Amino acid sequence: MPAKQTYKFSIPHLRILDQDxxxxxxxxPGLSDEVLITLYRRMVLAREADQRMxxxxxxxxxxxxxxxxxxxxxxxxxxxxxxxxxxxxxxFRELGALLMRGVPLHRVLLFWGGFEEGNIFPGVERTLxxxxxxxxxxxxxxxxxxxxxYRREPSAVLCFFGDGATSEGDFHEGLNFASVWKAPxxxxxxxNQWAISTPLERQMNSETVAQKAVAYGIPGIRVxxxxxxxxxxxxxxxxxxxxxxxxxxxIEALTYRLMMHTTADDPSKYRSDEEVxxxxxxxxxxxxxxxLDSRKLWSDTxxxxxxxxxxxxxxxxxxxxEQGVRAKPDVLFDHVWAERYPEIEEQRAAFxxxxxxxxxxx
Amino acid sequence: MARMNMVQAINLALHEEMKRDExxxxxxxxxxxxxxxxxVTAGLYKEFGERRVIDTPLAESGILGxxxxxxxxxxxxxxxxxxxxxxxxxxxxxxGHCSRYRSRTHGHLTVPLVVRMPYGGGVxxxxxxxxxxxxxxxxxxxxxxxxxxxxxxxxxxxxxxxRDADTVVFMEPKRSYRxxxxxxxxxxxxxxIGKARVVQEGTDLTLVxxxxxxxxxxxxxxxxxxxxxxxxxxIDLLSISxxxxxxxxxxxxxxxxxxxxxxxxxxLGPASEIIARINDKALLYLEAPVxxxxxxxxxxxxxxxxxxxxxxxxxxxxxxxxxxxx
Ligand SMILES: Cc1ncc(C[n+]2csc(CCOP(=O)(O)OP(=O)(O)O)c2C)c(N)n1
Ligand SMILES: [Mg+2]
Numbered sequence: 001m002p003a004k005q006t007y008k009f010s011i012p013h014l015r016i017l018d019q020d021x022x023x024x025x026x027x028x029p030g031l032s033d034e035v036l037i038t039l040y041r042r043m044v045l046a047r048e049a050d051q052r053m054x055x056x057x058x059x060x061x062x063x064x065x066x067x068x069x070x071x072x073x074x075x076x077x078x079x080x081x082x083x084x085x086x087x088x089x090x091x092f093r094e095l096g097a098l099l100m101r102g103v104p105l106h107r108v109l110l111f112w113g114g115f116e117e118g119n120i121f122p123g124v125e126r127t128l129x130x131x132x133x134x135x136x137x138x139x140x141x142x143x144x145x146x147x148x149x150y151r152r153e154p155s156a157v158l159c160f161f162g163d164g165a166t167s168e169g170d171f172h173e174g175l176n177f178a179s180v181w182k183a184p185x186x187x188x189x190x191x192n193q194w195a196i197s198t199p200l201e202r203q204m205n206s207e208t209v210a211q212k213a214v215a216y217g218i219p220g221i222r223v224x225x226x227x228x229x230x231x232x233x234x235x236x237x238x239x240x241x242x243x244x245x246x247x248x249x250x251i252e253a254l255t256y257r258l259m260m261h262t263t264a265d266d267p268s269k270y271r272s273d274e275e276v277x278x279x280x281x282x283x284x285x286x287x288x289x290x291x292l293d294s295r296k297l298w299s300d301t302x303x304x305x306x307x308x309x310x311x312x313x314x315x316x317x318x319x320x321x322e323q324g325v326r327a328k329p330d331v332l333f334d335h336v337w338a339e340r341y342p343e344i345e346e347q348r349a350a351f352x353x354x355x356x357x358x359x360x361x362x
Numbered sequence: 363m364a365r366m367n368m369v370q371a372i373n374l375a376l377h378e379e380m381k382r383d384e385x386x387x388x389x390x391x392x393x394x395x396x397x398x399x400x401x402v403t404a405g406l407y408k409e410f411g412e413r414r415v416i417d418t419p420l421a422e423s424g425i426l427g428x429x430x431x432x433x434x435x436x437x438x439x440x441x442x443x444x445x446x447x448x449x450x451x452x453x454x455x456x457x458g459h460c461s462r463y464r465s466r467t468h469g470h471l472t473v474p475l476v477v478r479m480p481y482g483g484g485v486x487x488x489x490x491x492x493x494x495x496x497x498x499x500x501x502x503x504x505x506x507x508x509x510x511x512x513x514x515x516x517x518x519x520x521x522x523x524x525r526d527a528d529t530v531v532f533m534e535p536k537r538s539y540r541x542x543x544x545x546x547x548x549x550x551x552x553x554x555i556g557k558a559r560v561v562q563e564g565t566d567l568t569l570v571x572x573x574x575x576x577x578x579x580x581x582x583x584x585x586x587x588x589x590x591x592x593x594x595x596x597i598d599l600l601s602i603s604x605x606x607x608x609x610x611x612x613x614x615x616x617x618x619x620x621x622x623x624x625x626x627x628x629x630l631g632p633a634s635e636i637i638a639r640i641n642d643k644a645l646l647y648l649e650a651p652v653x654x655x656x657x658x659x660x661x662x663x664x665x666x667x668x669x670x671x672x673x674x675x676x677x678x679x680x681x682x683x684x685x686x687x688x
Contacts, residue, residue, distance in 0.1 A: 063665060064488055114486065114666030132489050133448060134420055167419035168451070195420050197396030203419050270395050332663045332671060343629070347658045351670070361674030362658055 021290025070258030077231025164195025225253030390442030
């Protein structure tokens with residue numbers, strides 16, 4: 001047995017806004033009324049858009065996608081803490097963060113609708129597209145952060161991923177590189193407690209995700225992921241530290257995926273209705289609404305007006321999506337490399353001839 | 363005999379082999395409680411429990427790496443990659459260890475395991491879920507690459523793969539998972555790996571295909587027969603590595619014409635290798651250049667544009683005509 005302990009650690013937990021909408025005064029980040037309302041509006045937009053996407057998918061108007069209902073606080077709180085000059089490196093379940101970054105909903109629809117146009121965000125800088133390969137974006141975030149440091153830019157990187165992602169080598173490698181480089185990056189693990197059918201306790205034998213930070217010598221914190229104020233505050237502080245040259249942080253957002261993993265998944269195979277119901281009671285939107293109510297910032301009339309306005313906005317985006325922001329059919333031959341080469345151009349010519357001849361296949 | 367689809371047939375082989383040999387275990391993401399995202403592992407967790415049907419953490423390199431260790435120590439792991447698009451994360455172990463343990467120990471240590479993975483397009487799936495990269499795997503010496511085309515051969519070849527002495531990459535064309543049913547014999551079958559099958563005899567042209575393309579090849583051949591009375595011999599390759607040169611050459615020597623239809627991109631794909639072998643051993647029997655059907659050599663487009671990218675029955679028919687009319 002070792003005689004001496006070399007390392008002890010404790011993991012801070014953060015909650016600011018409780019389920020009844022009460023704010024812990026000592027920790028209140030002091031967001032203005034206006035900002036609180038904006039945050040709520042964004043969360044509602046994310047929720048309504050998500051639910052519309054589910055319907056579109058069921059109607060065959062959208063492909064398989066990963067709903068984010070229930071995780072709005074964990075996505076929107078951090079996005080609120082970002083500067084425009086910071087980078088957003090998403091996974092695939094942060095719809096709210098993408099929308100807050102200014103990505104138009106129709107671009108997100110194009111992505112899940114099967115068009116590369118969904119990866120192009122005109123006018124939105126420093127926002128990488130959705131990453132489907134679990135955890136692959138984590139080392140990318142570390143590399144982007146190194147570049148910010150290299151250029152002496154006071155910008156940081158915000159990188160999202162899930163609890164399942166922490167099992168991939170890319171997670172460990174990405175955190176280690178970022179730590180060794182003291183790179184300005186904030187890692188946000190949306191611990192929604194499931195990776196498809198795999199529950200957290202089968203994913204890892206550690207009590208928290210946050211404690212994995214200890215191994216890499218960086219701060220780690222577990223945050224109530226359904227508390228938008230805590231998510232904002234923790235991210236704000238971590239981004240400030242990152243921009244000040246103090247290196248990366250790992251934030252674990254403890255939250256829950258209320259819907260299926262993707263529209264191709266049947267969660268009743270692996271989890272109970274009771275569990276889902278218990279988390280429905282902790283809905284981040286309701287919590288935020290209670291806060292606004294308690295400060296007399298909101299009413300049912302305003303809620304109705306918001307829902308009506310959001311509906312019009314979503315309708316408009318769906319229309320743009322369905323009318324198509326689509327490149328020409330042979331665009332798949334355009335961007336194989338920066339230059340054009342005969343071997344591809346020959347195939348393009350054959351493709352065009354076949355299309356003209358009415359053939360539908362390659 | 364029972365009629366079943368490919369998912370059921372693969373599931374049957376897993377059941378039979380787990381029952382036969384308690385060293386056989388199944389591992390992967392969501393293969394246990396959830397029974398696999400395509401339900402290929404249905405019933406296994408219930409029947410064999412969590413010791414033998416392991417829901418692993420989300421790490422492809424970890425899955426194959428630990429499977430290598432299990433195989434070295436005497437188990438027969440059947441590891442699942444949830445989609446072939448994520449299998450590249452296990453490449454280090456495949457190339458670095460599965461391929462060479464046998465040769466670096468002169469046969470003293472071996473890695474008998476199976477890596478199953480759904481692959482291929484045509485089901486309007488998300489990015490990274492539609493590629494056909496069998497050539498990448500087949501390029502690695504020391505591993506085997508098997509691709510079934512239907513329920514019966516899927517069951518017989520997976521059984522063979524599980525009993526095989528080496529690492530077998532078993533690629534399942536997911537487009538064919540539930541596309542059709544076929545009679546599968548009551549008794550367990552073991553088809554030899556490395557052997558192609560002549561699925562239709564013919565005299566005018568040899569058509570080589572595998573995986574989901576085989577059905578399109580059959581349809582195109584039937585159409586060509588109806589339209590111009592041509593008799594097409596169809597070969598289901600079944601094993602990309604090792605590759606059954608003999609069956610192909612015997613047929614080509616007889617017909618003098620050949621078309622190869624693959625779903626994978628054209629360049630440096632299995633068709634290129636088949637043509638090289640025909641050139642080496644049967645060039646003078648040819649009456650026309652060997653025709654080749656495949657996907658374009660571009661990045662697989664998202665599903666909104668995938669139809670125009672993947673070859674179809676049209677594409678095979680066109681190649682048959684060109685080869686006949688040369
Ligand atoms: C490398 C890789 N392996 C497997 C998959 C298939 N897959 C997609 S999402 C997912 C689970 C992800 O779980 P988690 O990281 O917790 O994120 P969540 O889906 O819960 O948001 C899996 C296994 C993938 N996309 N990428
Ligand atoms: Mg998760």
